[in-house]
Amino acid sequence: MSTNTNELLEIRNLRTSFRIKDTYYPAVDNVSLTLRKNEILAIVGESGCGKSTLATSIVGLHNSINTKVEGEILYNNQNLVNLTDTQFNKLRGNDIGFIFQDPLSALNPLMRIGEQIEEGLVYHTKLNKTQRENRVLELLDQVGIPNVQRVAKQFPHQLSGGMRQRVMIAIALSGKPAIIIADEPTTALDVTIQAQILDLLKTLQDEIQSGIILITHDLGVVAEVADRVAVMYAGEVIEEASVVELFRNPKHPYTRSLLKSIPQTNSENEQLEVIQGMVPSLVKLPRQGCRFSSRIPWIPQSAHEENPELHEVAPGHLVRCTCWKEFHFEDEEGSVNQ
Amino acid sequence: MWKTIIRRVLIMIPQLFILSLLIFILAKQMPGDPFTGLITPETDPNVLEEMRIKAGFYDPWYVQYYNWIANAAQGDFGQSYTYKKPVADIIGARGLNTLLLSLLSVILVYLIAIPLGVLAGRYQESFLDKSIVLYSFISYAIPTFVLSLIFVYVFGYRLMWFPTSGTVDISLDAGTWEYYWSRFYHLLLPAITYALLGTTGIIQYLRTEIIDAKTMDYVKTARSKGIPMKKVYSRHIFRNSLLPIAAFLGFTITGLLSGSIFIETVFGYQGMGKLFIDSILSRDYSVITALVMLFGFLALLGSLLSDIILSIVDPRIRID
């Protein structure tokens, strides 16, 4: 774990709710996280647990008509939750870069690559046209794209998936951001390409020293590049620790089931195979008591905390609930705590 | 690109062949024959019979078909029985009138439909959007001839703002400035009428396209770059939604031809549409078949034009 205590971004009690038929349902519920300089913070969890919602809340990319964001997201002494769109535009693409999951749909199909990278520079830099064009080539080169002159004039469909994701990264980098948020940047890519993109992210991070929030549902990815991990379940963080600590000493039953499922997770089947069942939908999610208990019915009711809180079990290692002390997998006997 | 265009043109040959065969069969099925109109109580049946034989009326159908096609291929669609002139000449003169009317109508359609479609999509679900959608449905539901009649009555006869029939003031000399102005003036009301009714497709298409585009990932990317929402709209959403509209041009022109049938008839505008109705009423077969053939050909041409335009504006569609 990084000993650097330079805090870049501090999320406190963030709650992001979507309106469904006149009622707001939190998809991110009371999440507190800290991103430090020069660190890769991974956020892991199954599909639907609120990872993307968390990411878009940070940069204000949600649809304000049906979304409510509460809590604090502190960056540079300002609370991002209260920013207007115009204020956000100063941060987006400049202080905070964003990388999306599917580079094919995330790039405008009718716009040349060079133009798409240059666009942000128009608003965040004072460079003139020629300088911007040179900067575009520089960025393309930085993300390991060959033939930069030609690629800049091409359209997204003319590039391979890996190249497109490199372009996305170039866009995210263009404002020399302090923070990069990558929402499943490798999920849409082939295995070999995934590794290259992860390497690139890691290398770039060493170069530019920014903090990266890496969203993924692949613990293999986490082990490879992240410094710290937050595991999310149904909108909540249920465990947070350094990567080494989490892999060596996982506490929460959900984390343990995730880890247990790694060997079975072959790279083609991206979905995590965890404990039976799935994240309940927003409307059906139990808001009282423990959100996970329904998926481990063999644990006696008495073992669950009524309203599980995050407890610090070791320095920097937070776990929601206490019943992990009694937890065991269904096919195991009695209380196991390695 | 040229290769594809040539290939597409070649594909049109069998399409035209099938079309011509259908037209021929249908024409044969029509009651009466070109001479029916000439029959009076004094008509000598023998003379009539002779004329029929001379015109090839009793030849086997394939001989008749072959003759028709062979001549048509050379631009000879036969004589018109009502006008006593070669069909090609009649259509030629009317064709220009329809072309002018169509061009002006298309321009007006785009001038009306694009801003409305863009506004409706941009301010989705607003009062403005709902009004525009309502207009587009109403205009779709109103039959062309009904609105034409209303406009002729109100703006032509009542308010006398526009001429009520014809293509030009016949007292003017061709070539003078007044003459061209008069032609344009005669075009205006039919074109406006057509345009008001012809916008539904483009408005609806543009509106849905913009609403869809708003939810696209690339729009999120654009926003994540921190560019102002206004620019996200103009550079990404509108641009991407408008490009396919260009491809509508081909189809719009095709649609105009069929629309012109009613418009021209009501406005007494001497174009191909009116010619078509007149020929049907007088059973001028050679003109009818030639016109149907021509409309069919233009429809095929329109769709080819659309494909070509689309391949030019959308880099993803490569034709090589």
Ligand SMILES: Nc1ncnc2c1ncn2[C@@H]1O[C@H](COP(=O)(O)OP(=O)(O)OP(=O)(O)O)[C@@H](O)[C@H]1O
């Ligand atoms: N705009 C929205 N309106 C209503 N509900 C939404 C909206 N966006 C997301 N949700 C719901 O919020 C929950 C969290 O979604 P989110 O996309 O953040 O999950 P995720 O962890 O990113 O999943 P994935 O791995 O599939 O990307 C889900 O139940 C989802 O259905």
Ligand code: SF4
């Ligand atoms: S109380 Fe039980 S079910 Fe709930 S989080 Fe803790 S271990 Fe899981």
Ligand SMILES: [Mg+2]
């Ligand atoms: Mg997601």
